[in-house]
Amino acid sequence: MERTISVLVNDRPGVLARIAGMFSRRGFNIASITVGTAEEEGLSRMTIVSSGDDAMALQIVAQLQKLIDVIEVHDISRDQTVKRELALVKVHITKTTRPEIAHILEPFRVSIVDVGHASLTVQATGDVQKIDALIGLLRPFGVAEIARTGVTALLRSGVLESGYAGADTPYRPLIEADATNDDDLFETERE
Amino acid sequence: MYGSSDAAAPAAAYEFVDQMNAGVVRTGADLLCSLLQQAGVDVIFGYPGGAVLPIYDALYSSSLRHILTRHEQGAIHAAEGYARVTGRPGVVLATSGPGATNLVTGIADAYMDSTPLVVLTGQVVTESIGRDAFQEADIVGITMPITKHNYQVRDIDTLPQVIADAFHIATTGRPGPVLIDLPKSVTSGPARDAVLPAPDARGYRVPGHPSDEALTAIQDAIRQARKPLLYVGGGIISAGAAETLRQFARVNQIPVTSTLLGLGGFPAHDELFVGMLGMHGTYAANQAITNCDLLIALGVRFDDRVTGKLQRFSPHSKKIHVDIDPAEIGKNVPVDIAVVADVGLTLQALAADRLSADTGEWRAQIAAWEAEWPLRYRADDTCLKPQAVIELIAKRTRGEAIVTTEVGQHQMWAALFYPFSEPRKFVTSGGLGTMGYGFPSALGAQVALPGETVVCIAGDASFQMNIQELQTMVDYALPVKIAVINNRFLGMVRQWQQFFYDRRYAESRISSPDFVKVANAYGVLGLRASTFDEAKVAIEQAFAHEGPVVIDFVVQEEENVFPMVPPGKGTDEMTLEWEG
């Protein structure tokens, strides 16, 4: 299954290389990785989307925890999270397709951030399915370029995380919880 | 030195020299030496070069001892030997570029075998980093996957904390190598002396006591077991838990098998000891692991050389795994009771009560396996048997020597036929299987413990991988006894070719120089033995001699190591003899 792992790391040179290197060396896949400054100065938060069974997820968490620059690791795959991605999509336009595209975009609550004679650039935020859906609908018009940030995520308020592997907490396997995804496609401004 | 990498801003340099002369400041290298001493370092194994000139200059007037080897690989394996026999971190120093890359094999070796090292490398001046300067290599990038952690110090003010953290990380938890890359501009620049701070690595936590739930689960499992087996490894030795293990095993009458790296963690002569397990484990140990109903794995990592084919590994047992490294748990073999804790503290907590039911029947079964196929070899009067050489050395040293090995058949014979009764006596490259490790590691062991008898059991081929260190041995008058098990082959390679490639000995026959003459050329006593009787005499002479000795044991060429679990087979599918 898909795994979302939230990693709090020291904001130091080479940290990304350590993490990416560990994933490639051990044959773990990375679907996406995002990095940005975290709540505390000197720390960054990474959100890594990977895949694997429970045993592999435990290994990923344990191997991450082993890196000295990693402060905290949370496998939040089965938790209630807010997951968001931002995408910029440049789509070809003509006089005739323009109104049609505008019509398609409307329910997505996207913003048009750049308009030219032959193309316009749409900025969309939301979960992965929403972005995928949007891109799917735009493809027939001719998509020139896509840039996606990859998913970044946080636990929803009041949710206790499962599968935390702190080195000083006794080992415990991932707690089976129902996979919940209560984000619906079009609702982006709920929180 | 050539090139621009040495160019510093002249004005600043002059000012610095003035300040130095006025006694206001010292160099980064002086600070480094001071911090190393505060960290308890007494000896450094190293080799100089341009980027570490400031450090060598500081060492010149420091009381730190420096051992100059003939190759950086020799230095790092010596540091590993030092670390393995003392439990203290080995410290290595090499220059940038080729000096640093020559350390890579040793770093990988130490990482695999959890050997604590602090590796210091020179680097080009900070302004030149990333510009492919003379002797620049990205050693931090190169060693990321083979160090526990690594650092590049770009600001001298961070050095005290880096040194404190490096020693802390290298020596605690699961030990391992930590590398510190030191640009020349930092070690030659100004610095003030500083007190070594307390370690402060926020993301680094060392597991300690097991949880109460874990202890209860272990106790219950032991109470229910009829055929328990302790499977112990290097973790017992790093944790200093050999004595507690002995008590625990004896109180509960649980048989013990050990990995290669765990040898000495439990006394070989103890009744409960079943021998080493795995690819070249004893018949009884491999039968026991296959048939036990409770496997108590302590400080081990279920390496493929131990488990054989995973599906056949200990199929009937409930498995307890105690390790200080959470990432080892469930990595190769799923376990029932996983405990992330210090094995020593776990054993202490368990050792209090007698837990196990009567294991008499199980021990009788193991004794029957031991009788069925004891460790043995076919005697042959026409040649010198390699196993007999090990037995003679064991006898002469009463099983009390520090034994290092190279890698190959002789290594397995040493593991099987030398009875290790104490921890930190057996120094061998297990995880990486590094030929060229044994001889320099013997030198490091002898530097650390000058009063001990240190024997290097070497292969004719492996010895040639770092034979240049003979001169280091001579320089420092290290009385190491080098026993070359000379079979004129890359014996272990040849054995596999015999078994699995239809005796097609591709490139595994290897020639050697006359080792006696080589020894003599270095001013070292050289002896040769080609028969059992000659071997006895040579060993007597070698151990009576005060200085170092090289003994060339001309042994049977095509002897094989048995038992052997062929690759892809289960631990109980041992080959005990080879016909054809």
Ligand SMILES: Cc1ncc(C[n+]2csc(CCOP(=O)(O)OP(=O)(O)O)c2C)c(N)n1
């Ligand atoms: C650096 C290195 N290169 C290659 C090997 C592969 N290898 C394993 S054992 C062996 C033969 C060792 O020969 P020798 O030292 O004579 O020992 P023997 O097996 O004959 O006792 C080789 C080539 C290795 N382990 N390490």
Ligand SMILES: [Mg+2]
């Ligand atoms: Mg050989």
